[in-house]
Amino acid sequence: MILQYHHVDEATPASTSTTPARFAEHMAYLQEHEFTVMALPELLDALKDGRSLPEKTVAITFDDGYDSIYREAFPVLKKHGYPFTVFLNTAPMEAKGFLSWAQVQEMIDSGASMANHTVNHPHLVRKREDESEEQWQVRIRSELKDAQREIVKHTGQDYPILAYPYGEFDARVKGLVESLGFIGVGQHSGAVGRNSDWLALPRFPMGGNYAAMDSFATKVNTLPLPLEQVKRLDREGKALSDAVVRAGERPQLILQLASKSLAQALQCYQQGKALPGKVEGASVHVRAEQALTPGRSRFNCTARDEKTGRYYWYSEPWLVSSKEGQWVHEE
Structure with missing residues (x-):
């Protein structure tokens, strides 16, 4: 850490x-x-x-x-x-x-x-x-x-x-x-x-x-969440090159994990609220429930290890511009 x-x-x-x-x-x-x-x-x-x-x-x-x-x-x-x-x-x-x-x-x-x-x-x-x-x-x-x-x-x-x-x-x-x-x-x-x-x-x-x-x-x-692949998508399911989106967007995140059991245990949150997720094998698919507002946001995803009580943890930061693609507090 x-x-x-x-x-x-x-x-x-x-x-x-x-x-x-x-x-x-x-x-x-x-x-x-x-x-x-x-x-x-x-x-x-x-x-x-x-x-x-x-x-x-x-x-x-x-x-x-x-x-x-x-x-x-x-x-x-x-x-x-x-x-x-x-x-x-x-x-x-x-x-x-x-x-x-x-x-x-x-x-x-x-x-x-x-x-x-x-x-x-x-x-x-x-x-x-x-x-x-x-x-x-x-x-x-x-x-x-x-x-x-x-x-x-x-x-x-x-x-x-x-x-x-x-x-x-x-x-x-x-x-x-x-x-x-x-x-x-x-x-x-x-x-x-x-x-x-x-x-x-x-x-x-x-x-x-x-x-x-x-x-x-x-x-x-x-513990670091054992990830094999991370995919970021817009609301239409199109791939994003990075985690920068415009206000009003509801981005999606697909995490490919190392095991099915870990995928089943994973829970993701946005601003403290649990995000509904779809699990397919070792893959977890979540999307923002609320449209993102200009500034910084993130999805936090955790899974508790039943043997040790420690948490696997992954965070996806989103950087959100205005709907016009401009930044708040432009320099």
């Missing part, structure tokens, strides 16, 4: 914040239940190389580079001896509320790693007004390459791992990220396995209500 935090603070936006007390509880839980906490680059290298990992393995990550990571989270992590990764958007470094490079270096000296979250934290999939495809390509490449250059300059670390700002990506963005040799990390839920999409790895967000201890305990004990 890869855990995602933003602020570790009581005075920041609740939806992206974990209180210092709750964060300390999370770390204590990992220690008490004998989890192996690995540095994210080490974890990903092990999976890509096919090496076996301890049964309960977690990587801890933070997005954006807020100074509460240093003030509140770092002392707790250092006490437990846990490595962690900070995804930095480099433009606000040294500004009020954000990390300084000196703080970054102090954390690196205690086992932290720094990775890429772009320069300016843009919505990567969105073109600016009157921006051509070529101009968009140049701008987004610069966001990644310039951020990486700054991180290498100040830290000496050069991990080709990108956390997508806002967790947003499409086939075009993934292709660009792949061309630059990066691994892509999202904000959709689920456990990571050898068969995961290396351009869209899931993480468990730990802000707001998602940080509750019962929810935390369930999520850090999850």
